[in-house]
Amino acid sequence: MATGIWLIGARGSVAVTGLVGAAALRAGLAEPLGCVTELPELRSPALPALADLVFGGHDVADTPLVKKAESLVAAGVLPAGITAALGDELAAAERELRPVPVAGTQADTARLIAADIEDFRRRHDLERVVVVNVASTEPAVAPHPGHTDPASLAEALASTDTVLPASSLNAYAAFTAGCPFVDFTPSTGTRLPALAELALQAGVPYAGNDGKTGETLVKSVLAPMFAMRHLRVRTWSGTNLLGGGDGATLADPAANAAKTASKQRVLSETLGYRPEGTSLIQYVDDIGDFKTAWDLITFSGFLGTTMRMDFTWHGCDSALAAPLVLDLARLTAAAHAAGRSGPLTELAFFFKDPLGDVPHALHEQWAALTGFVRGLSDV
Amino acid sequence: MATGIWLIGARGSVAVTGLVGAAALRAGLAEPLGCVTELPELRSPALPALADLVFGGHDVADTPLVKKAESLVAAGVLPAGITAALGDELAAAERELRPVPVAGTQADTARLIAADIEDFRRRHDLERVVVVNVASTEPAVAPHPGHTDPASLAEALASTDTVLPASSLNAYAAFTAGCPFVDFTPSTGTRLPALAELALQAGVPYAGNDGKTGETLVKSVLAPMFAMRHLRVRTWSGTNLLGGGDGATLADPAANAAKTASKQRVLSETLGYRPEGTSLIQYVDDIGDFKTAWDLITFSGFLGTTMRMDFTWHGCDSALAAPLVLDLARLTAAAHAAGRSGPLTELAFFFKDPLGDVPHALHEQWAALTGFVRGLSDV
C-alpha cells in the first residue's frame, strides 16, 4: 500500500522539487543523492519505498506545476528536459493539488483542510498521509488563550478570532484527521501546548522545525570541532544572501528574527556558551534559489593566540531541502506505523530548531537517527 | 612523581611553544585552551598532571630557548612578556637540552640518545619519559633489509649503513630505553615492521603520525557531513600557504608528497571514494607560523544539482600543535602506566595519518578517545 505526502505550499520550490524528484527517482532518471534514508546505514524495510509515495497538497498560488517546474529548470535547480520526460506524472500530480480552503471560522477551515486530505487518502487507498509544511515562513504568533489545551483551542477556533497561524491550523487539521505532521519551516507549527497534547490524544507523531540545509548544517559540525579541540570561539558572524520566495519573506524583520535566532542556537548548544556575533539574512532577488552564506569565526587557542576561519556556502536551497522532505515523510510514516505519537525528537538531524532537549552536534543527531531507524526495524 | 617529555627538535617552534606554555599553565598565567585532556570529558586521575611534566630534549640547532621564545613572541605565537615572566623556568629547561649525539654507527648513536634520556630520567627521578618527535619532516625512507624485524635491524644498525632516518632511530632509542614514543610529524617514525615488533618486545606503547592541526582537522568534520547527508563530493582541492621551518622543509617535493598524500586520505576514508583534486603546499616565508589554507569543495545533491563551498583557515600551527603534544604525552604516559604496548590506535583523533585501520571522521575518533580515557580510569 502507498503512503501519501500532503504538502502545505505544494506549488512552492521545495515542494515541486521534491515531487518532480520523487517521480524522477521512480523513473530511474537519477540517483537518490541528498536522500539520507537511501544511505546504507538508514535503509530499512520499515520505511515506505520511495516508489510508493503519492503527492497532493494545498497552495494559495495557482501556478501550474509544469510551469513552476520549468522555472526551476531555468534556475538550474532541476535538470534540463525533466518536465518533458515526466509529463504524465506532473499532470497526475497537478490533479491532486487543491486551493487553500476558506471558511467563516478557523474550525470550519480546519474541517475543509481535513476533508481534502481524507479525500486524497480515499482516492488513492493510502495507508496513511503525512502532512508536510513547506509554505513560506510566518511571523511569530501572538499569544492567545486558545493555545493552552485542546479544549480551549476547540472553543476558540469556533469563534471568529484568528487563533492559529496557518502552519498551526494545518497541524491541527492533520491531527484531527489522524495524520502525522512535519514542519520544515521556522513557523509556529506544532509548537503550542494545545497542539502537543492533541497529537498525543490523536496518537500521531510530529517532527520539526526548520529544515537544516546550509549554513546551520555546517555550523553543526564546525562548532563541535572547536569544542572537541578545546578552542574557544570568540565570535561567529554570518551573512546569508538569498532570493526567491523564501528570501522575500525573510526580509520581513519579524520572520527574520525567528530565523536568525534559531540559526545561532546550535552554537550555544554545542559550545556551552554563546560567542559574540549574529547571523544576518539579506534578500537579493537576483540570487534566487542559490543561497550564498559567509561565516567568519574567530577563536582562541593555546595561550590565547587568536585565529580565524571563514567559509562560504553556495547551495541550492530547494535541492538540499527536497530530499529531506522525502526522508522526513518516510521516517514519520514509519514511526506512525510503529505506534509512535508526539514529538519525534530523534529526527533532530534534519532541523535547525529541533523539538525537545536534544543534542545539536550533527554526529550526535546522526547517532540518534540511526538508532531510531534500527528501532523501527526491530518492531 | 613526575613524568618526562623528551622532545626531538626541542628548540623548534612547536617544542618551545609547548614547553613555555606548560610553564605558563603551571604558573597560572593562562587557561589550558587547546589542551583536550583538560576538557571535562577527558579529565582523568589516570593522566599525569600538567604541573608534573618535566621537559628535556635533543636538537641539532643551538639557538638559546629564550631567544627562540622571543622570536615566537614577535611572531604573535606567544604572548608579550611571557619570557620575562618565566625566566627561571626557561633557564631550567635550557639546562635539560642536549645536542644531537653523533657516533660511528647508528647503533652507537642510538645508545648515546638512550643514555641522554636515561640521564634525564635519573636526574629528575621521573616515573617515565615519553619521547616526542617534533623535528622537521623528513623525506620518505629508502627500503632496507634491516627494516624487517628487530634482529635484522640490530645487525644492520651495527654496520656503517644509514639504516634508519632520524625519526625512526629516535623511536628505536626510545624503545630500547623502555620509553613510549609519539611521532607528531609525517616522518617514518615507528612505521617499520622491525620497530612495531620491538615496541611489543619492550612493552612500550607508541602513537602517531602527523599532528592534525588545521586543514585536515576541518576536513575530518566536513567530509562526514557530506557523507551523512548523502551529498556526493565531486572535487576537493586545497592550497596551504605556510612559512617557517616546516614550510621550508615541505617545499622539498619529496617531503611534500608524503604530506599531501596524508592530507587527502581523510576524504577517501570518510566518503568511501576519492574525489578529484589535491592539496598543495606553497612555501611563503613571510607568512611564518600563521598558515593560511584554502579549500574548495564542489558537490552534487538531489537530481545532480552542483553546489560548492570553500573555506579559509588562518591558524597558528605551533599554537595548535603544542597543546596536543602535551595531551599526547600525558595520554601515552598513562597508557604505559596501564600496561599498554604497541600502537595506540585510539589516539587517531590527534593525527592526519593515524596508526591502524581506524575511523577518520573526527566524531568517531573522539568516541574512541573518550572510551580510551575511561578505560584508563577504570584500571
Next chain:
Amino acid sequence: MATGIWLIGARGSVAVTGLVGAAALRAGLAEPLGCVTELPELRSPALPALADLVFGGHDVADTPLVKKAESLVAAGVLPAGITAALGDELAAAERELRPVPVAGTQADTARLIAADIEDFRRRHDLERVVVVNVASTEPAVAPHPGHTDPASLAEALASTDTVLPASSLNAYAAFTAGCPFVDFTPSTGTRLPALAELALQAGVPYAGNDGKTGETLVKSVLAPMFAMRHLRVRTWSGTNLLGGGDGATLADPAANAAKTASKQRVLSETLGYRPEGTSLIQYVDDIGDFKTAWDLITFSGFLGTTMRMDFTWHGCDSALAAPLVLDLARLTAAAHAAGRSGPLTELAFFFKDPLGDVPHALHEQWAALTGFVRGLSDV
C-alpha cells in the same frame, strides 16, 4: 615654520595612531607606509614637511594619550615598544589636548573652540592650523532654518537651539578662526549651504567626507574593472564586521544608514547603474579595530553567462586612516597657502563620499590628485 593639526576626537584611535605615527616617522623609527604624499608622484615642496606637523585637539574623553597608545599596541595597531621610545613626544602632545568647551549657546561654544585653536597657533607660532574631524560618526542632522546662509546661521547659533551637530559646529569654529577643515567622518561637517558659503567668505578650503580605507577602496577599483570590461554587475552585497568605538556608533541604525548609503554610491557612479544589494555593518566588539569585510559580486558576461567573485578585506582601520589624515592635513594646508578656498574636490581620492560632482573610480581620482599637487608646485 610649522603647521598645526587640530584633531576633533584627539584621543580616539585614528587620532592617536596618526599622532604617534608622525612622531615615529620624525624619529626615523618607521617608513612612511600608507602616506600617499610620500610617494614619488606626490612628493612636493609645496607641502609642509611631515617633520613640521604639530598636533593639538579636543576630545570629550580624558583617557591619557599614553594609555590609549598602549591599548593600541595591545591591539596590534601600533608596534610594541613605541610608547617607551616616544615618551617625551607623547607627553608634549598630551599638553596640547583640551576638553571640549561647553557654553550657553552654540555661538559661545564656537568662540571657545576657536579660542583654543588660536591659543594653539600662537603657542607654537604656527603658519596655519588645519582642523580635522576624526570624532565618532553622528546621526543625520535635522533641518534647521539656520542652515541656509551665514547670516541666518549666526543668528540661530546665538539662540538656545541646537542648530548644528558637533562636526558642523567645529567646521564653523574653524572657518571663523580662518582655518581649513577636513571631515574624515560621514558626519554632516561642512555639508550645509551656510557653511559652504562661510568658507568662501573666510577664504579657507575644506575637504571631505568619510575616509575611504577598506571595502569602498576595493570597490573603487573593482567596479571600474567590470565597467571597462563591459561585464554587467548584477548584485553587489557586502558585510562589514567591526568593533571598537566606530563599530559601536555605527551599530546605531541612524548613523549606519548614512554610512551604508555612502558605501554603495561608488557603484552607481562608476557603473552607471545601481546593482542589487546592500552593504551592511555588524558590530562585533571582540573584532576591535581589525575590520573584516566580505563582498560578493555576481555579474553577467558574454551571452548572459553568470559569474561571481568575492573578497574579504581584513584591515586595521586606524592604521589605514591615520596616514591619510596626515596626507589630508598637508594637502589642505598647501591649498590654503596657495590661496584656495571652498571645497577641494580634487581630494576625492581619500573619501567614500567626496565633495562635488567628481569621478569615483580610484584611478580617475588619482589623476585629479596628482594634477592638484602639480598645480600647487607650479604656484
Next chain:
Amino acid sequence: MATGIWLIGARGSVAVTGLVGAAALRAGLAEPLGCVTELPELRSPALPALADLVFGGHDVADTPLVKKAESLVAAGVLPAGITAALGDELAAAERELRPVPVAGTQADTARLIAADIEDFRRRHDLERVVVVNVASTEPAVAPHPGHTDPASLAEALASTDTVLPASSLNAYAAFTAGCPFVDFTPSTGTRLPALAELALQAGVPYAGNDGKTGETLVKSVLAPMFAMRHLRVRTWSGTNLLGGGDGATLADPAANAAKTASKQRVLSETLGYRPEGTSLIQYVDDIGDFKTAWDLITFSGFLGTTMRMDFTWHGCDSALAAPLVLDLARLTAAAHAAGRSGPLTELAFFFKDPLGDVPHALHEQWAALTGFVRGLSDV
C-alpha cells in the same frame, strides 16, 4: 565589405563560443556584454561592424561545431536553445573550417595554411582576414638559428627541422599572406625576432599575448590600488583550479611555468618590486570551463601593521575570452586598414603578457586603448 576572422583552434571552446556568440549578436538574441568595443567610449566607425565578421579556421580536431556548441550549452557556457536558433549559421560556419595542413617541410605547411586563408578571403570577398590563435598552450620553444631574421627563417623552414612551434608557424603564414595576427595564448606566437621583422616587411600589425580574463585582470586593478595607497604588498599567492582542454594542457609543467610567470609579471610591473609568492595552476577536470581562482595578499601599512585580503574569482574562461577575441579582431583589422604594422602595444589592455614596454595597470592600459581607438577614427 566584410572582415574575416581565421581561428587557429577553431573547434575549441573559445573559438566556438566566439563564433556562436557573434551569430547570436547578429541575430539580436543577446546584448554584446563582454565586448569592450561596444562600450560608448570605444565604439568607432573605424572598426568593422560585429555583423560584418565572417569566421573560418583550422583545427586538429574534427568534432562538429554543433556538437561542440551543445557541449558548451550543457556546461553552462552557452545559453540553452542557442544551437537550434542558429542552425543555419552554424552549418555555414562548419563549411569554413579546415583540417590543419601537413607537409614535408614547415615552409610547405605554411604555404598550405596561407592558401586556406586566401581561399577563405576570396570565397567571401573579404576586405581582410585577421588570424587569431586560440589553440592550446604550447611548451616554451627551443632556440633555433632560424629565429634571428626573416632570411635565416625562410632557409630554416625549407629544411626538415621543426623550426617553429605551431603558434609561430601560423603567424609566419599569416604574415606571408598579408594578414594581421593576434595571439590570445601564452605560446611563442610572434615573439621571435625573425617574425617581428617579417611583420614590418609585410606591413601587417599583430597583437598579443595571452588573453587576460580572470585572476590577472583582478590583479591589474588591485596591485595599482596598493601602489597608489603606498601599502607594501608582502606576499601575493594564487591558486587556479581549472578543467577543460586548457587545464589539461597547463597541467604540463612546461606550459604551466610560462603561464604562471606571466601571471606574476603584473605585480612587479605595477608595484615596482616583486612580492613573495607564486600563482599555481591545478588541473581539476570536473571543474570544466568555470575556473576558480583564489588569491591571498598580505600587505603592510602605517608603522608596519600587517593586513590581508583574499579573493575568489569564479569565471567562465570561454565566456570571458570569446568577446575579447571579437574585440581584438576588430581592432587589429582597423589598425591594418589605418596602415599600422608591427606590434600593437596599445592593446595591452587585453593581455597578461603584453607586447612592448607598456603599463600593466588596467586603467593605464584603458587610457592607451581609448587613445588608440580615437586615433583610428581621426584617420
